[in-house]
Amino acid sequence: MINSADELFDRLTGKGVVISDAEKDAIRRSSGIYKMSVSDYYFDLIDWNDINCPIRKQCIPSGDELVNPDNYAPDPLNEKKYEHVPFLVHKYRSRAAFMCSNSCFMTCRHCTRKNTVMNSEVCTREAVPAALSYVREHTEINDILITGGDPFVLPLELLEEYIKGFRSVPSVNTIRIGTRAIVTDPEKITDELCDMLAKYHPIWVFTQFNHPKEVTAEAKSACERLLARGIPLGNQSVLLKGINNDVDILEELYTKLIGIRVRPYYLYLCDHVAGTAHFATDYTEGVELVEELRYRLPGYALPRFIIDADGENGGKVSIEKNHVLKETDDYLLLPGSSEETVTKFVR
Ligand code: SF4
Numbered sequence: 001m002i003n004s005a006d007e008l009f010d011r012l013t014g015k016g017v018v019i020s021d022a023e024k025d026a027i028r029r030s031s032g033i034y035k036m037s038v039s040d041y042y043f044d045l046i047d048w049n050d051i052n053c054p055i056r057k058q059c060i061p062s063g064d065e066l067v068n069p070d071n072y073a074p075d076p077l078n079e080k081k082y083e084h085v086p087f088l089v090h091k092y093r094s095r096a097a098f099m100c101s102n103s104c105f106m107t108c109r110h111c112t113r114k115n116t117v118m119n120s121e122v123c124t125r126e127a128v129p130a131a132l133s134y135v136r137e138h139t140e141i142n143d144i145l146i147t148g149g150d151p152f153v154l155p156l157e158l159l160e161e162y163i164k165g166f167r168s169v170p171s172v173n174t175i176r177i178g179t180r181a182i183v184t185d186p187e188k189i190t191d192e193l194c195d196m197l198a199k200y201h202p203i204w205v206f207t208q209f210n211h212p213k214e215v216t217a218e219a220k221s222a223c224e225r226l227l228a229r230g231i232p233l234g235n236q237s238v239l240l241k242g243i244n245n246d247v248d249i250l251e252e253l254y255t256k257l258i259g260i261r262v263r264p265y266y267l268y269l270c271d272h273v274a275g276t277a278h279f280a281t282d283y284t285e286g287v288e289l290v291e292e293l294r295y296r297l298p299g300y301a302l303p304r305f306i307i308d309a310d311g312e313n314g315g316k317v318s319i320e321k322n323h324v325l326k327e328t329d330d331y332l333l334l335p336g337s338s339e340e341t342v343t344k345f346v347r
Contacts, residue, residue: 003037005061033275037106072276086123096135097145144174160196182223189226237250250293
């Protein structure tokens, strides 16, 4: 694993890759502010001959992270406000998130939590009693998301202790794990880990593939190990300028994902997080992309396009085109099965 600019430069020298002094300086400065870590596996996916390599852009710090428009904040989703006991975020009525780790196998440059969780103190088992008491008292919580950071960086016994604790709460129905290990270090999805998870069903795993280059044979095998234990897999991509804001790329990504039995679930608008402005797209671009994908993909391969909003009544809001082209007392005019056709629905 590469954890610093100097380690990265040594690795590049070993590979015979030359980068400019200006880029080295930018990498040093941004990695001094925002944590950097890249697994050997993910590093090896980079095409150093391609300046726009989508893998490189997701994991190698850049000077663009130092440019922050006024509307970019360290914690735009205000997660701290909803952290009612340490490491437990309760924002939506029936769901709570337990932030059990503050590191990942690869620190994504677009991470929503790059200013918060990734820079915070690490959760320890001492936090568990208060978190469990809170969940026991709030019987409306029936779904626990174990996240961070990446929960799979934890020692297996510690992660099991956390999962077992939440599973012991009668009102908790589903436990979800949020992890990018499948994408960024798939060998970490060991048989031992999968066997442990399967003891606490219903367990769901959600991951984040953003580009078809990430759907490798190794990632497929990791998914198969989880699926073999009856663990459903969902994908939450982020719409990232210069990486996947292209309909052909998204079509290929989602086609590959259903091919490895990972259900495309959400496509997020990139949050306005300090250090990520260079990845932002306008929300209308996401709406148009998903609209075009609707004609190209089977329904179960189509993610919902989501804006994550802050506020008491905020949350994940699904945005899509209004599909009623015309409405009369007698009928609705709707888009057809191709961009050129329309359908008449008689009321
Ligand atoms: S895997 Fe998730 S939590 Fe970890 S750095 Fe990437 S986006 Fe952030």
